[in-house]
Amino acid sequence: MTTISVVNQKGGVGKTTTTASIGAALVEKGQRVLLVDLDPQGGLTFSLGIDPEDLEITVGEVLLGTRKAEEAIVVTDDGIHLLPSNITVTQAEEGLVSRTGREQRLRVALDKVAGDYDFILLDCPPTLGVLTVGALSASDKVLIPLQAETLAHRGVGQLLETVGDVQQFINSDLTVWGVLPTMFDGRTNHARAVVDAISSTYELPIIEPAIPKSIRFAEAPAIGRSILGTQAKHKGAEAYRAVAAQLLDGSPS
Numbered sequence: 001m002t003t004i005s006v007v008n009q010k011g012g013v014g015k016t017t018t019t020a021s022i023g024a025a026l027v028e029k030g031q032r033v034l035l036v037d038l039d040p041q042g043g044l045t046f047s048l049g050i051d052p053e054d055l056e057i058t059v060g061e062v063l064l065g066t067r068k069a070e071e072a073i074v075v076t077d078d079g080i081h082l083l084p085s086n087i088t089v090t091q092a093e094e095g096l097v098s099r100t101g102r103e104q105r106l107r108v109a110l111d112k113v114a115g116d117y118d119f120i121l122l123d124c125p126p127t128l129g130v131l132t133v134g135a136l137s138a139s140d141k142v143l144i145p146l147q148a149e150t151l152a153h154r155g156v157g158q159l160l161e162t163v164g165d166v167q168q169f170i171n172s173d174l175t176v177w178g179v180l181p182t183m184f185d186g187r188t189n190h191a192r193a194v195v196d197a198i199s200s201t202y203e204l205p206i207i208e209p210a211i212p213k214s215i216r217f218a219e220a221p222a223i224g225r226s227i228l229g230t231q232a233k234h235k236g237a238e239a240y241r242a243v244a245a246q247l248l249d250g251s252p253s
Contacts (some may be wrong), residue, residue, distance in 0.1 A: 002247070003110065003120040004177065005139040009155050011126035014182035016043045017217050017227070019123040022235070024078045024226035025244035031118040034073065036110075037085035038135055039125040040093065045084040047139075048076040049224025052086035059083050060092030062109045063134070064099075068110045078229050081117070096130050103130070103170055107138035119247070127161045136166040141177040146198060148181045148191035148210065153198050160202060178205035180243065183213040207246065209239045250251045 018037070023033045036059060037044035042052030045189040052126045061067040062083065073081050110120060122135040136142065142163055146153065160176070167174050181195050191210075199206050214234055220230045228237045 001114050001117055002112075002141065003122065003139045004141045004143055004247075005122045005124055005132075005135040006145060006158060007124045007135070008141050008146065009126050009128050009132070009146055009159055010147075013147045014211065014217070015126075015129050016047055016252075017220075018143070018145045018180060018182065018195065018211070018240070019044055020047050020078075020080075020123055020226040021240035022038040022120050022230060022247070023080045023119075024228040025241045026119050026247070027079045028228065029244065029248060031248075032081075032116060034081045034083065034110075034117045034120045036083040036120065036135075037124045038089070038106075038122055039085055040087050040089040040133045041125075042084065042086045042089075043221075044123045045086065046083065047221035047224070048078065048080065048082055048226070050074055050076065050082065050084055052084065055084055057091055058092075060089035063089075063105050063199075064092050064095055064096070065105070069113050073113070077224060078226055086119050087173050093129065093131055096134075103133050103137045103166075110138055128159065131180065133162065133166060136163060136174060137170045137251050139171070139174060141175055143177050143205070143207070144179045144244060145182045145211075146174075146179050146195075148184045148194045153194065153201070156198065157200055178202060178207040180207040181210035184210035185213050186210070207243055209242055210234055211239050211243075 006015050023035045026033045045052045057072040062069050124132045124135050132151045185191050214236050216231050
């Protein structure tokens with residue numbers, strides 16, 4: 001079983017889309033997949049057809065230890081299992097600050113259901129706070145979605161420092177799988193230059209193919225499905241299938 005944190009403290013770079021799409025692609029390939037929504041805004045939960053306001057149990061209660069993970073997990077129309085989130089996770093995050101073992105609580109909770117899955121993907125909030133650190137502590141790999149534009153790489157260094165701290169003090173087995181270029185416009189030299197700059201500056205693997213820029217990604221959440229469920233033959237869906245295939249192979253292209 002492999003656990004992957006999808007992380008970037010910059011918002012709007014495609015973390016939720018990436019988590020949902022890779023999850024759906026892995027399910028297509030016969031894998032047992034659990035997605036975990038760690039963002040109090042509940043974007044992943046909503047994107048997969050679950051109304052965050054209707055939830056009685058979320059990942060927040062699981063982190064606080066008042067409910068078990070298996071009690072909170074729901075099954076989506078894409079066949080993906082989801083540990084959902086809503087705004088109440090904000091209070092849970094605040095409560096964790098003073099709790100013993102806060103960085104390990106997600107790992108402990110997921111350990112109890114890990115045998116039911118081949119992959120667990122964690123959709124992290126756009127911060128480097130206790131929820132993201134908890135996700136990194138529970139993970140084997142880190143995947144960094146990165147929008148291919150000039151300012152998008154700001155903060156990557158800070159993210160890598162956080163990853164380094166987690167590796168040193170909490171989870172020595174954590175590795176950075178790579179950077180996944182998102183919202184990529186292959187017609188411009190600029191997009192490729194940004195990706196090349198990230199690769200050379202931070203010596204990070206670049207996951208290929210890049211995910212193309214498309215309005216179809218914005219349309220899919222309104223239907224409560226991933227793009228693989230709404231536009232199965234779209235080039236964006238095919239790109240995520242290719243990324244998922246590399247996960248199954250155990251290495252980037």
